[in-house]
Amino acid sequence: MTKTAALRTSGGRALVLAFLAAVIEGFDLQAAGVAVPKLAPAFGLTPPQIGLFLSSATFGLIFGSLSGGWIADTWGRRAGLVLSLLTFGVFSVATVFATSFEQLLVLRILTGVGLGGALPNLINIAAESVEPGRRGWAVSIMYAGVPLGGAIASGVATLGLHGGDWHMIFLVGGLMPLVLAPFVQLLLPPLAVVRQKVSSATGGFAKLFAPESLVGTLFLWLAFFLGLMVVYVLLNWMPQLLVARGLEKSEASLVQLMFNVGGVAGSLIGGRIFDSARPIGPVLLAFAASAAALIMLGILPVALALMLVGGALVGAAILCMQAILYATAPQCYPFEVRGTGVGIAVAVGRLGSIAGPLFTGLLVARGATPTDVMFSLVPLTVLTGVFTVVLLFRRSRREAFA
Structure with missing residues (x-):
């Protein structure tokens, strides 16, 4: 061999x-x-x-x-x-x-x-x-x-x-x-043997804020925070919101299942988009599709067949977005601090996963309808896309001058 x-x-x-x-x-x-x-x-x-x-x-x-x-x-x-x-x-x-x-x-x-x-x-x-x-x-x-x-x-x-x-x-x-x-x-296999160990957690953290990494770090954190807000609102609140619109609990569970099934396909599509020769345009379209899918789910008539299709499309679009973001993260840092950089970005995203359901709970407590909640996620999705595209643009510039 x-x-x-x-x-x-x-x-x-x-x-x-x-x-x-x-x-x-x-x-x-x-x-x-x-x-x-x-x-x-x-x-x-x-x-x-x-x-x-x-x-x-x-x-x-x-x-x-x-x-x-x-x-x-x-x-x-x-x-x-x-x-x-x-x-x-x-x-x-x-x-x-x-x-x-x-x-x-x-x-x-x-x-x-x-x-x-x-x-x-x-x-x-x-x-x-x-x-x-x-x-x-x-x-x-x-x-x-x-x-x-x-x-x-x-x-x-x-x-x-x-x-x-x-x-x-x-x-x-x-x-x-x-x-x-x-x-x-x-x-x-030992694919990731550490070539240059970080002397301490503090040293690794400091490298994330070096001049060449600072903007990328902040934009990556914002993208992870907002992206996970959207994902966890859907994971935690979508069944309740669907029941509030008139579905039975068992039907809402089926829609949630289709959300995950669609997410598998969306994840794979996201990877192909990221690896394309000029990914910025397709990535913009992917995030626009995510925003459109949220609007669609908010206005679909309450019929199980339509909701199953809508749930699958939203899952595909939102988790396509998330796969693109996860693929972007390792590109933002050199090897020796990549684990630390990605780990902190994921941790910031987890803060978003807490904030998202709390944010939705506040909206519902103030009388927001399920459609209102879906519409509220659209600007968060658009901003996630903007930050991700900036990160990809910075990567393409680095490669052009390398």
């Missing part, structure tokens, strides 16, 4: 492992939402407690994203991913044995730490497993695993495959990463 063929084989193996890890991550991210209808009565949880439990993982995700990126730069991408898989696997399994609300809360936060640490490593592993011209495609393949995992979790809930037992969701969600971790350790 030639050296080039060997590199392609090892890169393909890395991408398969990253994709499988992303599927498991997507499943575990939605595990709490799937389990809560049975878990809440078992523990006698009040609505505020349910809300706190569902959002608790997000706080862990923020810390995990920060630490996972730094570990990737210090100890390598493989070590960062294995530690993340073990962390969210162990604490997801431990959730099965929780006997109080306080234990549920702590274990979900700790599960979130592992989930948060995985994504920066997965983004960098995917981007670094292929040649530069195919990085968008590789990141989109990996990222497609997240909505696929979410669709599997939604399908399990819709079809009742968990037998109505909330324990099974967390047990399966915890065992999968524990099974995958040894394979990652043994089979993931």
Whole structure:
């Protein structure tokens, strides 16, 4: 086997492992939402407690994203991913044995730490497993695993495959990463050997604000914050908004499932767009399509068939947008601080994932209709597109003068 063929084989193996890890991550991210209808009565949880439990993982995700990126730069991408898989696997399994609300809360936060640490490593592993011209495609393949995992979790809930037992969701969600971790350790090739270790977390952070990186860092943070606001409003509020428009709960769940299925296709399209010879024009069209899809979902007549198609189109458009953003992030930093840079950007995005549902809750409390909520996401989507295009323009200028 030639050296080039060997590199392609090892890169393909890395991408398969990253994709499988992303599927498991997507499943575990939605595990709490799937389990809560049975878990809440078992523990006698009040609505505020349910809300706190569902959002608790997000706080862990923020810390995990920060630490996972730094570990990737210090100890390598493989070590960062294995530690993340073990962390969210162990604490997801431990959730099965929780006997109080306080234990549920702590274990979900700790599960979130592992989930948060995985994504920066997965983004960098995917981007670094292929040649530069195919990085968008590789990141989109990996990222497609997240909505696929979410669709599997939604399908399990819709079809009742968990037998109505909330324990099974967390047990399966915890065992999968524990099974995958040894394979990652043994089979993931050393594609990302650290060539220049960052001396400290502070030193790595300072490089993100060096003159050549400052504008890119700030625009990347803004894009991640606004982009994740939109995604998490749809993940958390879309079923309730659809029910408010007249759908049954079971029908709204089907639309949410189609959102995830559409998201898989959209992620793959986003990668192809990013890798095109002149991506700025297609990226602008992708973000315009995302804004149009939100408007469409807000004004569609309340009919299940139309809503299923609308949900799939919105999922495809919004997660196409997100895949483009994730593919852009590794391009903003040199190798030695790429893990730290991507990790902090993901952490800032997690702040957006908290702000988005809170923002929507405030709108609904003030009397906003479901259509109003969908329309409110349009300017956020447009701004995300503007910041992403600026980042791509800066990349093209760097390549032109290289």
